[in-house]
Amino acid sequence: MKRIQLGNTVFEGENDAYLIEADRTTLVDTAVSIPAVRADLREGLSGHGVDFADVDAIVLTHWHPDHAGLAGEIQAEGGASVYVHEADAPLVDGRERPLAADPAVRREMFDRWGMPAEARERLTDFFERAGTDIYGREADVTPIGDGETIDLGGVTLETVHLPGHTAGLCAFAFDPRTVPGHAPVRGSGEGGTAGASARDDRPPAEAFTGDALLPRYTPNVGGADVRVETPLAAYADSLVRIVERDWDAAHPGHRERIDEPSRRAAEILDHHRDRTRRVIGVLESGPATAWEVSAALFGDLEGIHTLHGPGEAFAHLDHLERAGVLERDGTAYRLVDPDPSVDALFPSVALDATGRDL
Structure with a gap:
């Protein structure tokens, strides 16, 4: 090989x-x-x-x-x-x-994520250049x-x-x-x-x-x-x-x-638990869209990451909404359970000292 x-x-x-x-x-x-x-x-x-x-x-x-x-x-x-x-x-x-390459689908996604016009144009330009x-x-x-x-x-x-x-x-x-x-x-x-x-x-x-x-x-x-x-x-x-x-x-x-x-x-499972806690922390300051949560998590984004950032934020927000931790009003999400058990929102695994599954 x-x-x-x-x-x-x-x-x-x-x-x-x-x-x-x-x-x-x-x-x-x-x-x-x-x-x-x-x-x-x-x-x-x-x-x-x-x-x-x-x-x-x-x-x-x-x-x-x-x-x-x-x-x-x-x-x-x-x-x-x-x-x-x-x-x-x-x-x-x-x-x-x-x-994501379909303009109509992109518009629907951008609306759902609360993406501002300037970011939409930047991502559209990326797809057109590619x-x-x-x-x-x-x-x-x-x-x-x-x-x-x-x-x-x-x-x-x-x-x-x-x-x-x-x-x-x-x-x-x-x-x-x-x-x-x-x-x-x-x-x-x-x-x-x-x-x-x-x-x-x-x-x-x-x-x-x-x-x-x-x-x-x-x-x-x-x-x-x-x-x-x-x-x-x-x-x-x-x-x-x-x-x-x-x-x-x-x-x-x-x-x-x-x-x-x-x-x-x-490790990646732990990473997503930590990211979920960060999302909850963003919403403790008030309701926010997927785009606003993405900006808090990742800062300014370029290229394909302009798609990936709010998409990842949306995945976490959707996960929390389905668990009853959040409610969505239009494109914004607000906390209804400010202190959830994040660990309970994810499956658990156990490894031995060598990193093998128990």
């Missing part, structure tokens, strides 16, 4: 695509469809003697263009099969348009569901649905001992390496996690895919599922490998 790191100035940057040279030459995620990144991916693959036309299978963690944008183009060159969760499939095969080409060529896809497996010939990927960041985001779990050219983070039997513990009699297991789990920042919920109902609750449940799967390593969609994914998932 080879990680190919790709530049990306449109979104978060430092995308990862993973090349698996099994019986079926496979890419896990591609990249955004812009010339510089396309060239990066071609160069990265050619360093391993692989061209777009040689790819037999493309496995997409989710529909976002910085992960799926080149899938259709690569498929067109060599006929690769493209796998993506059924909830995200329509956004990859072209049956649906990304809602254009529609970033979404890439439409692909013929094979929809997959939770628990289904993808046979790459000697390597099997198990689909693990982890919604929140998008409706169809998935991790793909695998036995690292079966992957050519990949050194497992934890070996089996003698010679085991990182993460060794008394529980290492279980088979090694790793996963490609896309944007469900990232090493240096937290995946956006609420703005990244406005189709997701109860986005914060959905993502919290996905984090619990990651803890319970207890993988030895996670290979994320951005930046470096995560060697303690259960611990990292628990």
